Amino acid sequence: MIFRNYGEYRKRYGRLVELEREEEMRAHENEIRNMSPGERESKGRALLGLRGRDQGTGLGGSHIVKYVRGGALPETEISVGDLVLISRGNPLLKENPTGTVYGKTGYSVTVAFDRKPPRLAYGRGLRMDLYVNDITFQRMKDALGRMEKAKGRKAGIRDILLGKRKPGFSKPPEIGMEDDTLDPSQRRAVSMSVGAEDMFLVHGPPGTGKTTTLIEIILQHVKTGKKVLATAASNVAVDNMVDFITRRGRKAVRVGHPARITRSLVHHSLDFLVQDAEKYREAGKLREEADRISEKRDEHEYPSQRWRRGLSNEEIMELANNGKGSRGVPPERIRKMAEWAGLQKRMGELIEKAKKLEDEAVNEIIDKAEVICTTNSTAGSELLEGRDFDVIVIDEATQATEPSCLIPMNHGSKVIMAGDHKQLPPTIMNQEAKRGGLEETLFERMIEVHGEEIKIMLETQYRMNGVIMDFPGRHFYGGGLLAADSVRDHTLDIKGKGPLDPDKPVVFLDTKGSCPERRRTGSKSRENPGESDIVRKLVRQLLELGVKPGDIGVISPYDDQIDLMKRGLPEDVETKTVDGFQGREKEVILVSFVRSNKKGSIGFLEDLRRLNVSITRARKKLIMVGDSRTLNHHRTYRELISYSKEKCGYMEAGGI
Numbered sequence: 001m002i003f004r005n006y007g008e009y010r011k012r013y014g015r016l017v018e019l020e021r022e023e024e025m026r027a028h029e030n031e032i033r034n035m036s037p038g039e040r041e042s043k044g045r046a047l048l049g050l051r052g053r054d055q056g057t058g059l060g061g062s063h064i065v066k067y068v069r070g071g072a073l074p075e076t077e078i079s080v081g082d083l084v085l086i087s088r089g090n091p092l093l094k095e096n097p098t099g100t101v102y103g104k105t106g107y108s109v110t111v112a113f114d115r116k117p118p119r120l121a122y123g124r125g126l127r128m129d130l131y132v133n134d135i136t137f138q139r140m141k142d143a144l145g146r147m148e149k150a151k152g153r154k155a156g157i158r159d160i161l162l163g164k165r166k167p168g169f170s171k172p173p174e175i176g177m178e179d180d181t182l183d184p185s186q187r188r189a190v191s192m193s194v195g196a197e198d199m200f201l202v203h204g205p206p207g208t209g210k211t212t213t214l215i216e217i218i219l220q221h222v223k224t225g226k227k228v229l230a231t232a233a234s235n236v237a238v239d240n241m242v243d244f245i246t247r248r249g250r251k252a253v254r255v256g257h258p259a260r261i262t263r264s265l266v267h268h269s270l271d272f273l274v275q276d277a278e279k280y281r282e283a284g285k286l287r288e289e290a291d292r293i294s295e296k297r298d299e300h301e302y303p304s305q306r307w308r309r310g311l312s313n314e315e316i317m318e319l320a321n322n323g324k325g326s327r328g329v330p331p332e333r334i335r336k337m338a339e340w341a342g343l344q345k346r347m348g349e350l351i352e353k354a355k356k357l358e359d360e361a362v363n364e365i366i367d368k369a370e371v372i373c374t375t376n377s378t379a380g381s382e383l384l385e386g387r388d389f390d391v392i393v394i395d396e397a398t399q400a401t402e403p404s405c406l407i408p409m410n411h412g413s414k415v416i417m418a419g420d421h422k423q424l425p426p427t428i429m430n431q432e433a434k435r436g437g438l439e440e441t442l443f444e445r446m447i448e449v450h451g452e453e454i455k456i457m458l459e460t461q462y463r464m465n466g467v468i469m470d471f472p473g474r475h476f477y478g479g480g481l482l483a484a485d486s487v488r489d490h491t492l493d494i495k496g497k498g499p500l501d502p503d504k505p506v507v508f509l510d511t512k513g514s515c516p517e518r519r520r521t522g523s524k525s526r527e528n529p530g531e532s533d534i535v536r537k538l539v540r541q542l543l544e545l546g547v548k549p550g551d552i553g554v555i556s557p558y559d560d561q562i563d564l565m566k567r568g569l570p571e572d573v574e575t576k577t578v579d580g581f582q583g584r585e586k587e588v589i590l591v592s593f594v595r596s597n598k599k600g601s602i603g604f605l606e607d608l609r610r611l612n613v614s615i616t617r618a619r620k621k622l623i624m625v626g627d628s629r630t631l632n633h634h635r636t637y638r639e640l641i642s643y644s645k646e647k648c649g650y651m652e653a654g655g656i
Contacts (some may be wrong), residue, residue: 001437002163002449009162010144013403016438020136023430028132032091037127044077050126055110058258062112064102065121067128072106078130080104081235081260084111085131086121097121098131102259112259115501138378140403142507142610146410153198154412160199163449167196178211178248185459192456193217193416201443201455202418204524205477206616207463207585211395215244218371218393222250226390228371231379231408233400235260240374241395244267253369256378270365270383277361286354290347297343302614313341371555376400379408384403387411401426402442419443422476424582424609463585465491467505468622471643475636476612492620493585494545499538499623500653506643509534509625509653517596525560531592531625532561534656536568538590538623549573553586555614557605558594578610581617589618593626598635608636625653
């Protein structure tokens, strides 16, 4: 889509962001309002009957509280990095504090609060709920406004977004690679990214080393003295970049809440590094003094409105110095109030000085860093306010909405984005926003507007056996994928038979309508007990053959099917929806397609990006369980089943 002007662009995306924000808030509040506490806990989105214990302060001055309930906690979606709300039974009250999950065990959840929480966050009878983080939506809106005011080369980026200007390219330079193991297409991607003047896209299909290539792109820019801001939609992807960059000996600072950073990388975080700064330690001493003055101040009489009578603190202190009263307030009362006001003034001066020192300490660390790594959203935080970078690198660009990518883009005039638009897009809850185009990513739109010359596709994949790769390679990547020699023929080292024969990397087990789908009462999802039984049986056989639980992944498009299959599988066997498995890989993947009905309806399986993700997670063995009578109604699934027959991997499920 091409826009006539930025006003049209901002109006469109501002409306879509607000629709999605309202939808998330509505869904969150409706669920809390309409579900009983027990139902919400059973869904994994709340924990009840907790007891909060103060654990002191953590990184960045956060306040840590551990929540337990005298035994093992139930299964929950609440995990490290999530925003949670603490209440005494009514989560919708405004005074309830929110914090970030800092740690989690089978018996406790530890939460970090930005400031000391109120008393209701401690003690017994507490409830913890997953909460919506509204600040991300606000930062998207702010980014839309900032881009409108862009000047100079940043204005050039804005014109590229609108389709008014083509991205510029210099002749790809001859450069010495930091990583000499890069393959030819990865090297071309690096060279073209360095030569790009303002925008370039790296298309990385599954297993092609997208992150490795992106790190080389970052290092090449750093080598020439460029300052880089590297972002991604998820904390996991950001942490991966930090890990790779620092292992290569470069200075990367991870900006973000410590609770959302992988523990092994916390020492690269801004909150950790600033602890050793002399100015920050000095600021800490000033804050301690301010706390002591605060305690002393509370011993004096607070100037309430009854006695203040419109007088400012300064006027009260001046009257006290002159031994005068005012407006019916006797001098003695003025003197007592002045003692409070004087301590308040001193406390404010100390806090202001401490804040100035803290800001200076933070700025010095950021200035010395070669790469700043953070999520798209956190790139809009006060910490990076007013900072410009030579290059903005955005990983997972095809899993982030366009307004989300604008947040880091406002910090620079050259943007490198990496992703794979043939895999799943960002999740959009509001259907009107989805229809309006919020699901279409900036990565996709730039290809549509500016053509294939704005990107390069990585061609060699290092994950899948060639037989597993061939079908998605032809159907989703135009036959442009090659299997590296190291993986082309690799198979499981087991003595399995039938569907577990290692010489059959791709297997389709056909239920032929014998395992009908069903829907639970009140659920919008679907499940298939018959397919679930088949998958569990195959997993048990794989384990008996010596395959490690951690090398097996079980995938289904439907939440209810995942819940059903989990009940009979070891915890070490990762069992997730397709969406939850994006970016992951396993030696063996088992896929349950679920849909089996007389109408031939396959629902959201029609989104072929979901199929692409499902069948590209396996390294050595892909086993698919489904009903050909239903799936054959769609051409691509029909071709997938034919492909399995062609590779001698088609079997009827009845004999399993």
